[in-house]
Amino acid sequence: MTVERKPQAEPLTALADWRLPGRGEAAVDLAFRHRVKGLQFDLGGPGRGPWLDAPGHPARLARTARCAGVLPLGLAGNVLNDIGLTAAEGTLAAGRVRDVLGRLLDAAGELGAPLVFVPSFRQSAIDSEAALHRTAEVLRATAEQAGAVGIRLASENTLAPEAALWLAEQVASPAFRLLLDTYNPRQAGVDPAALVAATGAHLADQIHVKDGPADSDTTPLLGDGDGSIGDTLDAVARYGPPVRALVLENDHRGGDTARLTEDLDRLRVLATRLHGRTAATGTAEAAGTTETAGTWASY
Numbered sequence: 001m002t003v004e005r006k007p008q009a010e011p012l013t014a015l016a017d018w019r020l021p022g023r024g025e026a027a028v029d030l031a032f033r034h035r036v037k038g039l040q041f042d043l044g045g046p047g048r049g050p051w052l053d054a055p056g057h058p059a060r061l062a063r064t065a066r067c068a069g070v071l072p073l074g075l076a077g078n079v080l081n082d083i084g085l086t087a088a089e090g091t092l093a094a095g096r097v098r099d100v101l102g103r104l105l106d107a108a109g110e111l112g113a114p115l116v117f118v119p120s121f122r123q124s125a126i127d128s129e130a131a132l133h134r135t136a137e138v139l140r141a142t143a144e145q146a147g148a149v150g151i152r153l154a155s156e157n158t159l160a161p162e163a164a165l166w167l168a169e170q171v172a173s174p175a176f177r178l179l180l181d182t183y184n185p186r187q188a189g190v191d192p193a194a195l196v197a198a199t200g201a202h203l204a205d206q207i208h209v210k211d212g213p214a215d216s217d218t219t220p221l222l223g224d225g226d227g228s229i230g231d232t233l234d235a236v237a238r239y240g241p242p243v244r245a246l247v248l249e250n251d252h253r254g255g256d257t258a259r260l261t262e263d264l265d266r267l268r269v270l271a272t273r274l275h276g277r278t279a280a281t282g283t284a285e286a287a288g289t290t291e292t293a294g295t296w297a298s299y
Contacts, residue, residue: 008242010275013267014038014073016208016247021255023049024057025064032068034264038245039070040206041111043104045079053103058110073206073245074115075108077101085124085138086131101142108151115206116146117179120157132163136170147175154179154204158188161198168202177204180236181249183212183227193228193235200239207236209267210249219251221259222266233270237277246271 015036017027024041031039041061044051052058052075065072077100087093104116118139120126126135139155146153156179159167168178180203185192196203211225222229236243248267252260 008275008278011243011271012038012071012073012245013264013271014040014071014206014245014247016040016042016076016249018042018048018076018078019249019251019253021253024052024061028061028065028068028070031070034260036264037069037071038073038247039065040074040076040247041072041113042076042078043100043107045082045100047082048079051103053107053110058107062111072111072113073247074117075104075111075113077104077116077118080124081119081122083123085118085120086126086134088134097138101138102145105142105146105149105151109149113151115152115154115177115204117154117156117204118142120155126157126159126163132159132167136167139167139176140171140173143171143173143176147173151175152177152204156181156184156208158184158190160190161195164195164199165202168199176202178202179204179206179208180232180240181208181210182229182232183210183225184208186227187212192232196232196235197239200236200241203236203240205241205244207233207243207246208249209246209270221263222248222250222270229270230273233274234277237274237281242278243274246274 013036015027015031017023017039020027020030022030027039041052042048043053062072080097080100083096084093085097087097108116120135126132143153152175154177155167164178168176178199180196182192185195209222209229211220211222211227211229213225246267248263250263
């Protein structure tokens with residue numbers, strides 16, 4: 001089976017505000033100064049900065065972005081890593097998860113962001129079969145709500161290909177996607193290119209791009225680490241959807257302007273390369289189901 005591709009514009013290069021020295025409107029200003037046309041924002045929360053959905057704030061942020069020519073591309077619920085997406089139904093934590101998911105969808109609607117995404121790390125890690133099933137249950141209900149308001153919901157995780165494919169098929173919603181990160185799977189022992197080959201039909205059209213090792217003192221500039229980013233994006237060109245945005249997720253919270261400029265220059269080269277490879281491919285093979293990790297899950 002092949003998927004016909006229509007000509008697409010070159011992917012936008014974008015930033016993630018939680019990896020910058022300033023959030024919200026400060027991130028918009030930084031994007032404007034660096035000629036970046038897209039931003040993903042974080043909802044915030046305890047230990048993660050002010051809540052983005054404070055009364056009137058999403059609308060103000062949307063106006064600021066519009067004036068700067070910056071598109072709000074997505075909204076992350078990183079606070080879920082501190083609560084636990086897999087909390088059992090009926091617990092206080094499960095109630096907090098539902099509240100955050102509802103706030104994510106409402107804030108994204110006000111902001112005009114087409115994508116919300118849910119991370120599965122630390123307290124939300126999918127580290128057992130029970131956690132995988134609970135994640136699917138929670139995301140299935142949220143995807144139904146997202147689809148009803150015209151927003152797409154994505155899961156960011158480090159599952160091995162077979163488990164990631166199972167999750168997408170269990171959620172079984174046209175509003176649901178898997179958010180690809182070019183380094184997180186590799187750090188967890190999963191080959192990102194093999195993951196793309198297996199799940200390409202389910203990938204979101206925004207991709208987090210970073211290099212590693214991420215636990216070093218300074219995250220390497222794109223291409224200087226062991227992430228094999230080019231190989232992963234080549235797999236996206238063959239198996240994945242047309243990509244709307246490559247989102248830089250290297251850590252730039254330290255405020256080194258020269259380093260951010262260099263990373264963005266490299267990201268633009270990757271966007272041009274991906275566009276050329278996608279155009280040359282023309283068609284993509286349907287996603288396979290070969291598992292390359294040692295276990296069904298990567299934790």
